[in-house]
Amino acid sequence: MKHPAYPYEISAGNRYSFISTGRMHIEKIVEFSPTGIPHIYNLGFGDLCLDGTIDDSVHSNNGDNIKVLATVVRILKVFTLLKPGIKIVFTGSTPERLRLYQRILKMYHAEFTKEFVITGLVNVGQQYKELTFNPEIPVPYLAFFVERIY
Known part of the structure; x- marks a missing residue:
């Protein structure tokens, strides 16, 4: 995402923090x-x-x-550079958040796939499968995985 992002700090180990300064000042955490x-x-x-x-x-x-989302993406990029060979999994805490994340992945798919392989977890029958994320196919994803391309 080529949008402005907030400055952030590594506050402890794998925890990053930044202040959202919209209408109020809210401390956000990415862990x-x-x-x-x-x-x-x-x-x-x-x-x-x-x-x-x-x-x-x-x-x-x-x-x-x-x-805020641009800041989270920037932190994700830094973390995956610091820990090569890892895969990051994320999901929404609610169905609406999961749909929001899917819309963001769809909207910025061309940009994200220059740096990351993106897959999604789906329920097929009685089995869970990890499939390549295709922004053109409406699939009910349960979670997403991103892995940096080196």
């Missing part, structure tokens, strides 16, 4: 957590709570969605 499957990290994203946890279901409505 990459090992999944237990070798070389696969989960991308968690949301507002920082007072207890240090991430609220990934809040609707901040801060008026700066594009800049």
